[in-house]
Amino acid sequence: MVLLFTFLLLNYADKAIVGLAGVEMMDDLDIDAGAFGLVQSAFFWLFAVGAILGGYFVGKVPARWLVGGVALLWTLSLVPMVWSTSFTVLIITRILLGFAEGPSAAMAFGITHTWFAPEKRALPTSIVGAGVAVGPVVAAPVITALITSFDWHAAFAVAAAAGALFVAAWLLLGRDGPEAVGHQQSSIALLPEHVPYRRLLTSGTVIGVAVLFFATFCTAATKISWLPLALRQGSGYDAKTAGWLVSLTYLASAVLMIAFGAVSRAMTKRGASVRVARGLLPCALVGIGGLSTSVWLVPDPGPLQTILLIVGAALVVGAQGVAWSLLSDVVPAKQRGTVIGTIVAFYSMGGIIAPLILGGFVTGASTPLAGYQSGFALLGGILVVAGVVGALLIRPERDVAAFAAADK
Secondary structure: OHHHHHHHHHHHHHHHHHHHOHHHHHHHHOOOHHHHHHHHHHOOOOHHHHHHHHHHHEOOEOHHHHHHHHHHHHHHHHHHHHOOOOHHHHHHHHHHHHHHHOOHHHHHHHHHHOOOOHHHOHHHHHHHHOHHHHHHHHHHHHHHHHHHHOOHHHHHHHHHHHHHHHHHHHHHHOOOOHHHHOOOOOOOOOOOOOOOHHHHHOOHHHHHHHHHHHHHHHHHHHHHHHHHHHHHHHOOOOHHHHHHHHHHHHHHHHHHHHHHHHHHHHHHHOOOOHHHHHHHHHHHHHHHHHHHHHHOOOOOOOHHHHHHHHHHHHHHHHHHHHHHHHHHHHOOHHHHHHHHHHHHHHHHHHHHHHHHHHHHHHHHOOOHHHHHHHHHHHHHHHHHHHHHHHHHHOOHHHHHHHHHHHHO
C-alpha cells in the first residue's frame, strides 16, 4: 500500500510541475495564456487511450510489470525537459506523460482492492488515493524552491530521478494481493462473477460515479494547471506564498480523503447501506465543495479567501477515495480494471476541456482576476450539478439485484 501511495504521489507531482512553473515557462517559451492552456490540455490528449489500455491489462498482467512499465515510461517522458526550451518538445512530452499516467488510477485502485475484503476497502482506497493530494503537497514547495534557486529545468530533473528510484523499488517489492482471484469480490452478495459490459457501463451507479469523477477531474486539472497562476496573477501573491497555499490545499485534501474513508467505514459498521456510506456521502461532499469553489476568488486576498479555497478543494478530493471503493461493490473483480479504465478515459475529457476554457476566460477578460473568477464559478457550478446527478443515479443495491436477475 505504501508503494501504491507513492505511485500516485509521484504521478500527481509530475503533473504539477508545469502549473507551478507556469509563469517562468510562459516567459521563457514566449507563450500567452491561451498557448499555456494548450500545453496543459495536451497532457490529456492520449490520457483516455492509456487509461483504457492500462485498465484492460489490470488483472491480466502481473502488477509488478504493469506498474513498473508505466512508471518507467512517464519517467522517460520527463527527461527531455531537463534541457529543452522548445514549445513543440514540451507538447510532445506532455502527451507522452498523459498516455503513461492515464492508467495510474485503474492500476493503483485495482491492485489495492486485491489486498482487502470488500467491506474494508473504503479506508485503504482513500489512503492510497491520498497520494493524489500529497504529491502536490510535496511537489509545490520543492518545485518552487528549485525554480527560485535554479530554474524550472531543475524541477524536471528531480522528478525524473524520483521516478527512476520508484521503478527500481516497485520491480523489487511490488505485487498483487491475495484477493486477485476474485474471492469476496463485493459486499453485496448477489453480484455475479461476470456481467456484460453493456449492462455494467449503462448502470445508474457506474454512470453516476463517472459523472461525479468528470466534474472532480475538471476541477483537479484546472487546479493543477491554473491555481498557482490564479494565486499569483489574480490574487497578487508571490511565487513562494502561492506555492505554500497550493500545498495547503493538497494537504487538507489528503487529510480529508483519509478521514472520509474512515467515516464511510464507520457508517458501514453501523449498518448504513452501500448507497449511503459510499454513494451519497461523496455526492454531498462534491456538491458542498462546488459551492465553495465557485466563490473562493470573490473575497479579497486573506483568511476568508484561503478558507473557501481549501474547503472547496479538500471536500472534492476527499470524496474520491470513497467513490472509487464503491465501484468494487458493483463491478466483478475480473472486470474492474477495464471499467475503472473506461471511467478514467471518460473523465479525462474534463482534463482536456477545463484548462482550455479557463485559459479562454483569462485571455478574454478585462483583468486576469475577472477571468479566474468566471472560470472557477463555472467549475463550482459543474460540481454542484454533478453531486445532484450522482445522488439520483447511484443505487448500487438496485443495480446489483438487476445484474443478478439478468444472470439467471
